[in-house]
Structures are given as C-alpha cells and as structure tokens.
Amino acid sequence: MSGKEKIDVVQNIYDENERIALETKASLEKYGIFVINVMGAPGAGKTSSIINMVKSLPEEKIYVLEGDIESDIDTVKLKELGIDTIQINTNGACHLDAPTIQSYSQKLAINKPGILFIENIGNLVCPAEFQIGEHIKMLICSATEGSDKPYKYPLAFEKADIILLTKCDLKTYVDFDDEFFVKGVRSLNKTVPIFEVNAKTGQGFLEISEWLKSEKTII
Amino acid sequence: MSGKEKIDVVQNIYDENERIALETKASLEKYGIFVINVMGAPGAGKTSSIINMVKSLPEEKIYVLEGDIESDIDTVKLKELGIDTIQINTNGACHLDAPTIQSYSQKLAINKPGILFIENIGNLVCPAEFQIGEHIKMLICSATEGSDKPYKYPLAFEKADIILLTKCDLKTYVDFDDEFFVKGVRSLNKTVPIFEVNAKTGQGFLEISEWLKSEKTII
Numbered sequence: 001m002s003g004k005e006k007i008d009v010v011q012n013i014y015d016e017n018e019r020i021a022l023e024t025k026a027s028l029e030k031y032g033i034f035v036i037n038v039m040g041a042p043g044a045g046k047t048s049s050i051i052n053m054v055k056s057l058p059e060e061k062i063y064v065l066e067g068d069i070e071s072d073i074d075t076v077k078l079k080e081l082g083i084d085t086i087q088i089n090t091n092g093a094c095h096l097d098a099p100t101i102q103s104y105s106q107k108l109a110i111n112k113p114g115i116l117f118i119e120n121i122g123n124l125v126c127p128a129e130f131q132i133g134e135h136i137k138m139l140i141c142s143a144t145e146g147s148d149k150p151y152k153y154p155l156a157f158e159k160a161d162i163i164l165l166t167k168c169d170l171k172t173y174v175d176f177d178d179e180f181f182v183k184g185v186r187s188l189n190k191t192v193p194i195f196e197v198n199a200k201t202g203q204g205f206l207e208i209s210e211w212l213k214s215e216k217t218i219i
Numbered sequence: 220m221s222g223k224e225k226i227d228v229v230q231n232i233y234d235e236n237e238r239i240a241l242e243t244k245a246s247l248e249k250y251g252i253f254v255i256n257v258m259g260a261p262g263a264g265k266t267s268s269i270i271n272m273v274k275s276l277p278e279e280k281i282y283v284l285e286g287d288i289e290s291d292i293d294t295v296k297l298k299e300l301g302i303d304t305i306q307i308n309t310n311g312a313c314h315l316d317a318p319t320i321q322s323y324s325q326k327l328a329i330n331k332p333g334i335l336f337i338e339n340i341g342n343l344v345c346p347a348e349f350q351i352g353e354h355i356k357m358l359i360c361s362a363t364e365g366s367d368k369p370y371k372y373p374l375a376f377e378k379a380d381i382i383l384l385t386k387c388d389l390k391t392y393v394d395f396d397d398e399f400f401v402k403g404v405r406s407l408n409k410t411v412p413i414f415e416v417n418a419k420t421g422q423g424f425l426e427i428s429e430w431l432k433s434e435k436t437i438i
Contacts, residue, residue, distance in 0.1 A: 042260040042343045042372060043364025069344065071370040092374070094313065094344040122371065124261045125288065125313040125342050144363035144386065145262025151290040152341065153261060155311070167363065170392055 017130055020098035024105055024133030032113025034216045035133055040140035042122035045166035047074040048199035049140050050117050054083055056209035061114030065104050067096045067121050095126040101133050128156040136161035143167045147177040150184030158188040168196045236349055239317035243324055243352030251332025253435045254352055259359035261341035264385035266293040267418035268359050269336050273302055275428035280333030284323050286315045286340050314345040320352050347375040355380035362386045366396040369403030377407040387415045
C-alpha cells in the first residue's frame with residue numbers, strides 16, 4: 001500500500017466507527033438510555049466510581065458494559081451489588097470501539113429508561129480517539145497519578161465532558177499540585193467540570209449525581 | 220482489503236518492527252550499551268524510578284530516551300540532574316516503535332559504554348506488544364493502581380524481565396493485597412523478580428542496581 005492508501009484506510013476506519021457510534025446512540029436514546037463512556041488509566045478508580053454513582057442515583061435504572069482486556073473481576077463485583085452488568089473482553093485490544101458496543105448493547109435486557117455506563121479499557125491514550133455511542137465522556141483521573149497528566153495525555157482531557165479526580169485523600173502523600181493540574185486541564189478544556197472525590201468514603205458523589213441528572217435531560 | 224490482506228499487513232508491520240529492533244539492539248551493543256525498555260501505566264513512577272536507578276548506579280554512564288505523547292516535563296527534570304536525555308514526542312501515538320528508537324538512538328552522543336533507559340509511553344497495554352531494541356523489559360507498577368493489574372493487563376506482566384512495585388508506602392491506604400498480586404504475576408511469569416520500592420525515599424533501589432549490574436553482563 002502507498003502512504004496515501006494507508007491514510008485512506010485509517011480515515012475509513014474512523015469514519016465507519018463514528019457512523020456506527022451515532023447509530024448506537026440513536027438506538028439507545030429510543031429506549032431513554034443516557035450513555036456515559038467512562039475512561040481512565042489502569043487503576044484510576046473507574047469501577048469504584050461507577051459503584052459510588054449507582055449508590056448516589058438510587059432512583060435511576062443503571063446498566064453497565066464492563067470493558068477489560070481479560071478477566072471479569074469488576075463484573076463479578078458489580079453483579080454482587082445487583083447491578084445489571086455485561087462483561088466485554090477485548091483479548092488484547094487497547095480500547096472499545098463502536099462495532100463492539102453496538103453488538104453488546106443489543107444484549108442488554110433494557111426494561112426501563114436509565115443510564116448506561118460503559119467502562120472503557122484502562123488506558124489514558126487510545127480510548128479518547130474513538131466514539132462508541134456515548135452522550136458524554138467521563139474521565140476518571142486519580143490524584144496518585146500526579147498533577148502533570150493533562151500535559152502528557154492531552155486528548156483525554158480535551159475531550160472530557162466531566163472529570164472525576166479520585167483518591168483525593170492521598171494528595172498530600174504524592175505532592176499533588178492542584179494549581180498545576182487545573183491549569184493543565186483549562187489550557188485544553190475551558191468548561192469541563194472537575195469533581196474531587198474519594199471512592200472509599202463516597203465523598204463528592206452526591207454533587208456528581210446532581211450534575212448527571214441535569215445532563216441527562218438532553219435526551 | 221480482504222480480512223486476509225489486513226492480517227498480512229498487520230503481520231508485516233510486526234515483523235518489520237522486530238527486524239529493526241534487533242538491528243538497533245545489535246548496533247547499540249557494539250558501543251557497550253545495555254538497553255532497558257521502561258514500561259508502565261500513566262503515573263506509575265517511571266521517571267522517578269529512572270532517577271533513583273541513576274543515583275544508585277554512580278559508576279555507570281546513563282543515557283535516556285524519554286517518550287511522551289506531548290510535553291517535555293520529564294526531560295527537563297532529568298536534564299536538571301545532569302542526565303543525558305533526548306525527548307521523543309509521539310504526538311498521539313500510544314507506544315514507541317522500533318523505527319522511532321532506531322532513529323533517535325542515532326542522535327545519542329555515546330562517548331562511553333553504559334545503560335540506555337527508554338521510557339515508553341504511559342500505557343499498560345500497547346507498549347508490551349512492540350520490541351524497540353531492548354535487552355530487557357522493566358515493568359513499573361504502582362501499588363496505588365491496585366493488586367488486580369496482572370489479571371487485567373496480562374501481556375505486560377508476562378513479558379516483563381523485572382517488575383518494580385512503586386509507591387509501596389501507600390499500600391495500606393489502597394488495601395493492596397500482596398498475595399493476590401504475586402499470585403497474578405506468577406500465573407503469567409514464573410521467574411520475574413519483583414522489587415518493592417519507594418521512589419521518594421530511594422528504598423529498594425540498591426537491590427535493583429545490583430540486579431541490573433549482573434544482568435548487564437549478558438552483553
């Protein structure tokens with residue numbers, strides 16, 4: 001293949017992914033499902049945050065598609081809490097894509113309008129490049145990763161509609177620099193709300209549930 | 220392209236990457252350079268660990284190729300400490316590949332045998348798939364990411380020649396389960412040594428420098 005042909009192939013993959021993502025979003029919207037693409041690095045606290053959001057939204061029906069390269073550790077955890085969860089194993093792939101989500105979303109036993117959390121693969125790079133049918137992208141970033149992350153992984157911060165800063169109880173142990181972090185986020189994204197949370201105590205999640213309820217009215 | 224053609228293209232990219240990686244390794248070996256591919260999730264402590272290894276190896280000449288999607292934050296930090304460092308910005312790409320390292324390794328002002336640390340992009344998935352010219356792969360994993368990481372990101376653990384478990388002072392705050400972590404690693408990799416470290420105090424790095432000195436004799 002020539003360079004030009006390669007670029008065409010990549011562009012076609014992106015275009016086709018976006019087309020399928022919009023199709024999935026429209027189809028879930030018909031059922032009254034608000035879709036959240038949950039992204040973040042490995043160990044950022046994506047599953048713990050989902051559990052806290054479920055608890056702080058008791059009136060909402062919640063569905064979860066749980067993305068992992070391998071294992072079903074988080075799905076077992078979510079199901080034990082009574083949350084309707086389907087495991088997606090990508091067997092090596094570094095992000096979820098729209099065809100995968102279109103296929104798995106058809107397996108959801110949707111019996112009520114509500115919220116679908118799609119937990120993406122733990123990766124602060126690749127997931128940000130692909131729409132999967134979401135209404136909003138939620139970026140989970142832990143304080144223990146350090147305050148320089150917006151500067152090093154700009155796309156995820158640029159595309160985020162909401163940022164949860166987790167493990168805030170550990171800020172002092174890792175010399176987390178609040179001002180530097182916020183400055184980095186704002187240089188990429190002027191309006192995204194940043195919520196500080198502690199998934200162990202649940203601190204900060206009531207505010208997030210209020211924000212989500214108001215966002216959800218767009219569908 | 221048909222499915223078969225797509226698979227051929229991907230296989231060709233892997234094969235070509237491996238060929239160039241072996242070429243780079245052989246060429247650096249002629250200068251007496253031992254190459255370490257430093258991998259880990261965002262914020263795992265890759266740069267802090269490199270700094271501690273440099274300090275605990277005062278008799279070794281150290282070179283660093285510093286991979287980041289964007290920014291030169293870590294290169295500035297390393298240069299301030301007098302470490303010969305060249306920044307590589309991938310501008311979006313999620314891992315370093317062999318052609319990139321071949322090109323940048325030719326820019327190193329090698330005046331003495333020693334050790335080259337190549338800090339890969341912060342990503343626990345994609346870097347593990349690509350050789351870049353290394354003698355060994357070093358996996359940096361922080362305790363704050365949680366003890367389930369080997370189960371969720373097996374390839375990086377399977378391929379690692381040495382694992383550094385960083386931020387061990389924070390284990391108790393995140394309910395890190397040592398037994399579960401080690402069991403996960405051992406199910407993938409029977410022999411890889413696991414060193415527990417604290418990059419803030421330097422604890423654990425003397426043992427690593429001894430291990431590296433003995434490994435280095437293979438070249």
